């Protein structure tokens with residue numbers, strides 16, 4: 001058979017136009033969008049002893065994280081930050097998974113895990129230095145077992161896997177969690193980390209926030225199968241959780257961490273959620289997605305559904321919500337003031353830390369830069 005006749009009988013379809021075969025697989029949900037608690041035989045036990053106070057705590061975490069995030073977006077618009085990557089819509093996935101962790105667990109985030117950072121106790125103002133361009137990170141990763149934000153898509157899954165292999169060698173019973181996105185799932189680094197973690201039975205949880213978009217690329221362009229099913233081919237379990245349900249995200253992550261601690265190896269958690277805002281402040285999603293899509297997801301808002309549940313079960317009163325509103329505004333103010341007060345970095349710091357003992361070429365470049373700075377008549381430099 002000639003190539004021509006094959007082509008004539010079976011026209012090739014463009015790779016980008018096919019939908020993944022199953023777009024609606026089962027997902028673990030404990031709270032419906034209307035705020036109703038639904039039973040789940042497998043996962044209920046992980047949240048069975050949760051107290052009303054802890055439920056209010058999860059709500060508070062989500063509200064304050066959203067407030068912080070909104071403030072950061074405004075600060076970018078005011079020219080105080082160069083860029084911001086909003087987590088709007090992903091609060092439940094991040095707070096649920098973040099609150100499942102123990103202090104001695106280790107987190108490897110992307111650049112959007114502001115809610116997880118909050119759970120780890122990283123001061124939110126420290127997240128903003130990199131986005132203002134005054135430092136390269138802003139916190140000590142070992143202070144809260146929360147690694148620096150990672151922009152190189154997917155690479156942190158390898159770091160997490162290596163770290164988890166080390167944890168296992170140390171004989172510790174802590175676990176590691178790596179956050180990444182639906183787009184990152186297409187990276188070779190992620191496939192390699194799946195292979196290594198499976199083969200070495202590393203105590204790591206891969207927490208994929210499928211927010212439906214990788215900048216302007218929809219999930220259909222990343223995969224032919226629901227993402228959580230990828231794990232099966234690597235030899236470990238994968239589960240899809242409603243990422244807008246903070247209780248389900250908490251329960252499923254606890255289960256996955258327990259597996260890791262018990263020597264059962266890696267787990268893939270796909271938190272099915274939605275990026276309600278732009279990819280970053282440099283992006284305009286109206287160019288590539290319909291308003292109706294966002295509106296449909298707004299009806300599944302993670303904060304609203306927990307509020308409905310708290311109200312219906314009399315676990316929170318008006319006083320609680322009013323106090324939280326005041327606390328939110330105070331957080332917004334604190335963040336604004338902290339950002340505006342951030343000192344500019346020393347321009348010459350650029351030349352430090354690349355080599356422990358210095359380097360002739362770096363010395364030359366430093367001298368050149370110093371001459372350039374000195375060339376400005378006001379003495380202030382560029």
Ligand SMILES: Cc1ncc(C[n+]2csc(CCOP(=O)(O)OP(=O)(O)O)c2C)c(N)n1
Pocket residue numbers: 112151152153180181182183184185211213214215275279
């Ligand atoms: C290795 C690499 N390739 C490309 C980019 C540019 N880039 C930044 S964010 C992004 C999309 C990531 O999408 P996803 O993994 O779904 O995460 P999300 O931003 O949706 O949270 C891309 C391609 C990058 N930072 N690193």
Ligand SMILES: [Mg+2]
Pocket residue numbers: 181182183209210211212213214215
């Ligand atoms: Mg994404």
